[in-house]
Amino acid sequence: MKKYNVEDVLSSFSFSVPIQVRFSDIDSYMHVNNGIFFNYFEHARASYLFEFCGWDILKTGTVVANVQIDYRQPIHVMDKPTVYVKCIKIGKSSFILEQVVMGPTESGEVKIFAESETTMVAVDMDTMKPVPVPAEYAAKMLGESSKKA
Template sequence: MMVEIQKRFSDFDMYGHVNSVVYFSYFEYARIQALGEIFENVADTIWFVVAKQSCDYLEPILFKDLVFVEIKIAKIGKSSFDLEYIVKNDHKLFAKGFTTLVAIDKNTKKATPLNQDIQNYLSKIS
């Protein structure tokens, strides 16, 4: 899935490029666009929490750059799944990122297996 990012003036640092921490908000935005429906459908019983996250910065994003995040499901486990992000446009590859999300039972606050509906939903994004 490809998601267009609308940059904000506050995304930029004193060097004139998008600050490194902002990439994680771009990942979050793409994740919500791709997975928001399933998050909403199970929110009464399951929360998805970030267990691990990383970003490899390849080229700075400048004010004039169009920015898109391509998001893919890299792996589906028993109670977690991995997402890969590619931050790019037609001419540049800005960054690659990775997030592991874990399904947590809202009541017990413990990891819980991904049910079949969740697995099917995630498989469509792979």
């Protein structure tokens, strides 16, 4: 998984989703619980597929095959995180998304909070078996500097 810096994220990701840190996200250590990061990444992935790609999950679904997360900085309640998403590789039925949670802290300093790499698999919604990544979605993901496997 690539380690990004703030400038890399701003210059190489074309899709992002702001995240509202909720009080219920905060654990007894007074920062966002590590498990909540999965929710942030999931929300951003779903938004990317629906908003950016126009993915119709009623025709072709997606399932998560693998998730890796590197935690770099805790998120606190007054921080303003945004999740950035891009596709880095497309195979026959799978594709890999890179995601970065980044944003200003309460003091205004922009920090990278976490990075994730997720392998997704396109599936037939009736059989839940892998199917090729639909060409119209692959074209949109590839159009943002992705590379075909």
